[in-house]
Amino acid sequence: MFRDIWMTFERFLHSFGGMCLFLLRMLQFTPGVVLRRFRLVVYQVYNAGALSLVVIMISGLFVGAVLALLAHSSLEQFNAEDTTGIFAGLGLVKGIGPVLTALLFAGRAGTALTSEIGLMKATDQLSAMEMMAVDPVRYVAVPRFLGGVVAMPLLSAIFTAVGLLGAHLVAVEQYGVDVGAYWQQMQNVMDWEDVSEGITKSVVFGVVASLVAVWEGYNSTPTAEGVGRATTRTVVVTSIAVLFFNYMITAMYI
Amino acid sequence: MQFSRGSRSIFRDLDLTIRKGDVTAIMGPSGTGKTTLLQLITRQLSPDRGQVFVAGDDISGYSRLELYAMRKRMGMLFQNGALLTDLSVFENVAFPLREHTDLGERLIRNVVLMKLHAVGLRGAAYMMPSQLSGGMARRVALARAIVMDPALLIYDEPFVGLDPISMGVIAKLIRQLNDALGITSVVVSHDVHEIGEVADFSYVIADGRVAASGRPEDLKNEQSELVRQFMLGLADGPVAFHYDAPDYAQQLLGPSQD
Amino acid sequence: MELGTGLFALLGIGALFFLTTQTTGSDDFNVDDTFEVTARFENVGSLKPRAPVSMSGVTIGRVTDIRFDSQSLEAVVTFVIDSRYDEIPDDSDASILTAGLLGSQYVGLTAGGSPLSLEDGSEILFTQSAIVLENIIGKFLIGGTSGDETESEE
Numbered sequence: 256m257f258r259d260i261w262m263t264f265e266r267f268l269h270s271f272g273g274m275c276l277f278l279l280r281m282l283q284f285t286p287g288v289v290l291r292r293f294r295l296v297v298y299q300v301y302n303a304g305a306l307s308l309v310v311i312m313i314s315g316l317f318v319g320a321v322l323a324l325l326a327h328s329s330l331e332q333f334n335a336e337d338t339t340g341i342f343a344g345l346g347l348v349k350g351i352g353p354v355l356t357a358l359l360f361a362g363r364a365g366t367a368l369t370s371e372i373g374l375m376k377a378t379d380q381l382s383a384m385e386m387m388a389v390d391p392v393r394y395v396a397v398p399r400f401l402g403g404v405v406a407m408p409l410l411s412a413i414f415t416a417v418g419l420l421g422a423h424l425v426a427v428e429q430y431g432v433d434v435g436a437y438w439q440q441m442q443n444v445m446d447w448e449d450v451s452e453g454i455t456k457s458v459v460f461g462v463v464a465s466l467v468a469v470w471e472g473y474n475s476t477p478t479a480e481g482v483g484r485a486t487t488r489t490v491v492v493t494s495i496a497v498l499f500f501n502y503m504i505t506a507m508y509i
Numbered sequence: 510m511q512f513s514r515g516s517r518s519i520f521r522d523l524d525l526t527i528r529k530g531d532v533t534a535i536m537g538p539s540g541t542g543k544t545t546l547l548q549l550i551t552r553q554l555s556p557d558r559g560q561v562f563v564a565g566d567d568i569s570g571y572s573r574l575e576l577y578a579m580r581k582r583m584g585m586l587f588q589n590g591a592l593l594t595d596l597s598v599f600e601n602v603a604f605p606l607r608e609h610t611d612l613g614e615r616l617i618r619n620v621v622l623m624k625l626h627a628v629g630l631r632g633a634a635y636m637m638p639s640q641l642s643g644g645m646a647r648r649v650a651l652a653r654a655i656v657m658d659p660a661l662l663i664y665d666e667p668f669v670g671l672d673p674i675s676m677g678v679i680a681k682l683i684r685q686l687n688d689a690l691g692i693t694s695v696v697v698s699h700d701v702h703e704i705g706e707v708a709d710f711s712y713v714i715a716d717g718r719v720a721a722s723g724r725p726e727d728l729k730n731e732q733s734e735l736v737r738q739f740m741l742g743l744a745d746g747p748v749a750f751h752y753d754a755p756d757y758a759q760q761l762l763g764p765s766q767d
Numbered sequence: 768m769e770l771g772t773g774l775f776a777l778l779g780i781g782a783l784f785f786l787t788t789q790t791t792g793s794d795d796f797n798v799d800d801t802f803e804v805t806a807r808f809e810n811v812g813s814l815k816p817r818a819p820v821s822m823s824g825v826t827i828g829r830v831t832d833i834r835f836d837s838q839s840l841e842a843v844v845t846f847v848i849d850s851r852y853d854e855i856p857d858d859s860d861a862s863i864l865t866a867g868l869l870g871s872q873y874v875g876l877t878a879g880g881s882p883l884s885l886e887d888g889s890e891i892l893f894t895q896s897a898i899v900l901e902n903i904i905g906k907f908l909i910g911g912t913s914g915d916e917t918e919s920e921e
Contacts, residue, residue: 301771304775
């Protein structure tokens with residue numbers, strides 16, 4: 256029993272260490288890739304970002320709407336419906352926006368990255384690059400990682416903005432909260448620090464989600480089954496890591 | 510060139526030499542580590558003990574840069590081609606040029622079309638790898654392998670899963686490229702018949718060592734039982750039909766003890 | 768592909784801009800040219816630095832510092848006021864008010880009648896402390912006999 260726990264911990268340390276080293280290796284190549292292979296990075300921003308746009312926007316709209324519904328129905332009891340904007344704003348900007356974006360990102364873009372790299376490995380494409388004296392970390396991993404890191408904060412901002420719009424629709428259009436009150440109350444309570452907390456989170460989540468996706472793909476067992484398992488692991492590991500870092504950053508900002 | 514390597518699990522005191530300018534075949538039953546041997550030659554793996562020499566140099570001490578310099582002089586054809594799926598045929602062949610040279614766009618175009626012409630696929634230059642048949646993909650990969658004009662070409666199971674026509678095409682290309690470009694070729698295969706037509710010299714590997722070597726005609730007259738079984742494709746022999754198992758009658762009739 | 772990426776980046780940057788400018792209210796007082804005024808309060812309640820200073824409902828300044836003076840045993844609140852408003856009578860009255868029943872606290876100025884104006888470094892003498900809800904309730908329960916005055920004027 257105790258042994259099992261230790262073994263699990265050891266395995267965790269193993270992959271955690273591997274991931275950290277992989278991150279360092281990618282960071283080392285980053286300047287070169289940005290300077291000489293900028294097109295690849297742009298393509299991956301498109302891949303990770305533009306293709307997730309619709310999912311993010313629809314989800315954001317509904318999440319914002321639900322927040323407003325819940326906040327409104329509770330606040331109604333205190334005659335404080337005007338503060339619906341505060342709840343929707345703070346909730347979306349500081350927590351829900353970045354976290355849900357990261358989870359959706361893991362499901363949409365992260366799995367795609369993992370399975371793509373896993374399949375490249377399974378079809379010997381990575382070995383072929385090695386044999387052509389091209390480091391696959393440089394050509395395959397780094398552009399995908401950077402694409403995710405760039406796309407994530409933008410996606411998170413879009414999610415949050417659309418969410419506020421959804422909350423606005425429910426609060427103002429449906430329940431008749433005054434437009435001025437909705438935004439004014441929000442603006443009174445929130446300041447730059449709240450927004451920067453949201454941005455910090457989305458950047459950290461972007462690094463975490465992209466790193467996990469690329470690493471899992473790169474280290475997958477090169478078989479159909481192995482790639483499938485790696486894809487599942489991407490979602491699980493990213494989700495846990497994102498929620499963990501969410502707690503850490505929230506605690507740091509309080 | 511000379512390769513030698515010793516290892517407990519797959520190879521025990523394997524020692525073989527590949528002559529410059531020849532097409533050398535490496536044959537053997539499945540699971541004898543033929544692909545592993547190629548990975549040793551290209552140092553995708555390192556030997557536990559012993560050395561691998563390429564062009565007279567021991568490659569086990571190479572740094573990453575030296576290794577990449579060596580690989581630029583090697584071409585390798587993977588089992589299923591291993592074309593980069595997000596690039597077109599043209600870009601796949603141009604890939605090593607773009608990565609390692611500063612050639613102008615026009616020059617790259619000419620070189621790529623020349624190499625594609627050599628494998629007969631100039632017309633497919635603007636197709637995507639997913640649109641190619643298995644044989645075509647392998648020919649494109651071959652064009653890519655020779656685009657840097659390597660000194661050594663390595664083929665990993667080039668005939669697996671191809672129809673007889675494609676097989677013939679690949680076999681003809683192996684021979685032609687070897688003679689026309691003056692390169693050294695190493696072909697790993699278990700296809701006895703096709704190998705017999707292209708190889709100058711063959712090694713049969715089994716049980717982690719060289720079981721037989723010689724010109725293809727000589728191998729057919731080889732006395733060793735294992736080599737005979739392999740060359741003639743007999744079901745039972747030194748490589749037993751049955752995987753190691755307890756006594757048949759005893760397992761069926763005896764008390765169950767799983 | 769370029770089109771999609773461009774659209775995506777534009778949307779993302781637009782959303783970031785929207786979030787930083789439209790959801791935060793801290794930028795409605797962003798004036799470089801200010802003068803500093805202090806006031807002493809017996810109790811500042813939950814007033815925080817950066818809280819607004821308003822007069823007749825218009826934000827004219829911002830609280831920059833709240834300290835405790837261990838000699839007079841009072842809270843010293845420092846705030847800056849936009850230099851455009853340089854004709855506020857120096858006998859004006861500062862009170863700590865609450866925005867709504869549960870809202871955040873701010874400093875409200877009520878004009879006095881003195882011909883002299885507030886200037887950099889002046890101190891507002893007439894102040895009214897924050898209303899502490901517990902004290903009012905306590906007073907109400909005991910029937911107003913408690914000597915603990917929640918409102919005091921100097």
